[in-house]
Amino acid sequence: MARHSAHTPTSTDTSLTASSASTAREAGGAAISDSTKRINATGTHTADSRISVSHSDDGVVAYAADLSKTYGTKDAIVTALDHVNVEFGRGQMTAIMGPSGSGKSTLMHCMAGLDTPTSGQVFVEGLEVSAMNQRQLTDLRRKEIGFIFQSFNLVPTLTAEENILLPLQISRKPIDRDWFKQIVKVVGLEKRLTHRPSQLSGGQQQRVACARAMMARPSVIFADEPTGNLDSRSSREVLSFLQDSVREYGQSIVIVTHDPRAASYANRVLVLADGQITQDMHEPSYGQILQVFAAEGNDEQPTQPTNPSEASL
Numbered sequence: 001m002a003r004h005s006a007h008t009p010t011s012t013d014t015s016l017t018a019s020s021a022s023t024a025r026e027a028g029g030a031a032i033s034d035s036t037k038r039i040n041a042t043g044t045h046t047a048d049s050r051i052s053v054s055h056s057d058d059g060v061v062a063y064a065a066d067l068s069k070t071y072g073t074k075d076a077i078v079t080a081l082d083h084v085n086v087e088f089g090r091g092q093m094t095a096i097m098g099p100s101g102s103g104k105s106t107l108m109h110c111m112a113g114l115d116t117p118t119s120g121q122v123f124v125e126g127l128e129v130s131a132m133n134q135r136q137l138t139d140l141r142r143k144e145i146g147f148i149f150q151s152f153n154l155v156p157t158l159t160a161e162e163n164i165l166l167p168l169q170i171s172r173k174p175i176d177r178d179w180f181k182q183i184v185k186v187v188g189l190e191k192r193l194t195h196r197p198s199q200l201s202g203g204q205q206q207r208v209a210c211a212r213a214m215m216a217r218p219s220v221i222f223a224d225e226p227t228g229n230l231d232s233r234s235s236r237e238v239l240s241f242l243q244d245s246v247r248e249y250g251q252s253i254v255i256v257t258h259d260p261r262a263a264s265y266a267n268r269v270l271v272l273a274d275g276q277i278t279q280d281m282h283e284p285s286y287g288q289i290l291q292v293f294a295a296e297g298n299d300e301q302p303t304q305p306t307n308p309s310e311a312s313l
Contacts, residue, residue: 061220061252062111063087067120069106069275080106081117082275088220091250093242095263097289098272105224107272108256112145112222113137125219142171146213148223152205154197160204161193164212173216183211186248187241203234210241214251223255227262239265260289 069081080103088094088111098104109115110122113129122129125144132140141147154163164184168175184190187207197205206226213221223242227235243265245251255266263269264286271279271292279292 059090060087061090062122062124062254064107064111064123065121067107067110067122068118069103069110069115070118079275081110083120084275084277086270086277088252088254089268090252091246092267093246093253093255093265094268094270095266096254096256096270096272097258097260097263097293102272103275104256104272106275108222108224108254111254112147113140142167142216144219146216146218146221148206148209148213148221148226150225150228152197152202152209152229154205154208156197159194159196160189160200160208163197163208164215167212167216171216179217180215183214186244187211188237201234202230203237206230206234206238207241210238210245214245214249220252220254223253225257226255227257227259235259235262260286260293263289 064084064086067081067084067086068079071078071080082103084103084107086107096104096107106115110117111124111129113122113124113132117130120130124140127140127144129137129140147153155166158166161184164180165175184193187210189204189207189211192200192204192208195204197208200208206229210226213223221242226242227238230238239262242253242255246253246267255262257263264284267283269279269281269284269289270277271281281288281292284292
């Protein structure tokens with residue numbers, strides 16, 4: 001169930017100017033300074049503490065302040081993220097797009113605590129992810145973050161039901177059977193719960209992964225190319241489920257995708273290039289997303305529909 005109505009972006013969909021980028025970095029620096037003051041006011045944190053900094057806007061589930069990530073040393077340094085300042089809205093689906101090497105996957109990995117930023121700060125639900133040790137990150141990912149991967153990452157020897165419930169069992173959390181039945185019904189897997197991954201189609205396997213991510217009621221779900229291995233029909237099924245989970249349950253979702261059709265399901269689309277956010281579009285249509293890539297002249301063009309009728313999805 002894709003969104004059929006097109007909306008005019010309410011935020012700028014033109015490239016950030018040098019002036020606005022500078023302003024964003026200054027704002028990020030101020031946020032870091034304020035955060036540091038709040039942290040210092042409560043005392044010095046030990047390695048085992050969970051650093052919590054309140055954000056003034058409860059409509060923000062996660063944000064990054066002056067975030068940078070580089071790889072390599074000296075003459076071989078590659079800048080993946082260049083002083084990025086971004087907020088992710090609660091109860092919204094945000095799509096991150098950009099050509100290979102733009103920094104989109106690095107941004108998601110830093111936000112989810114899967115990668116460590118070189119500088120800057122990352123917060124999820126007021127917790128400073130960028131200051132956590134591995135034990136704290138593991139605890140955060142179990143309680144606050146859900147993941148959906150392109151390769152599904154299902155355990156082949158377990159049934160669909162066992163895969164969905166596995167994270168809760170590992171963390172020894174109680175299983176809410178009413179919520180389980182509701183999620184299974186939404187993803188349409190009632191008759192597939194006893195099947196193992198090898199007995200499921202690609203779309204069904206990804207729906208199992210979606211249900212697994214939703215089961216723990218995480219604050220935010222990060223999805224890395226969730227439709228990358230799916231055909232167009234299965235992609236629509238998965239994206240419709242993600243869209244419905246935002247509308248009906250207020251789930252916050254951030255997806256990384258190359259596909260403008262997938263991005264058009266999102267409430268907001270961010271476009272990255274050379275480690276910086278160059279576009280921030282709200283409620284864009286499929287056509288508007290294509291126009292942005294055409295205007296920027298990306299070397300790597302987004303996926304085009306094989307069937308002309310798919311352009312309206």
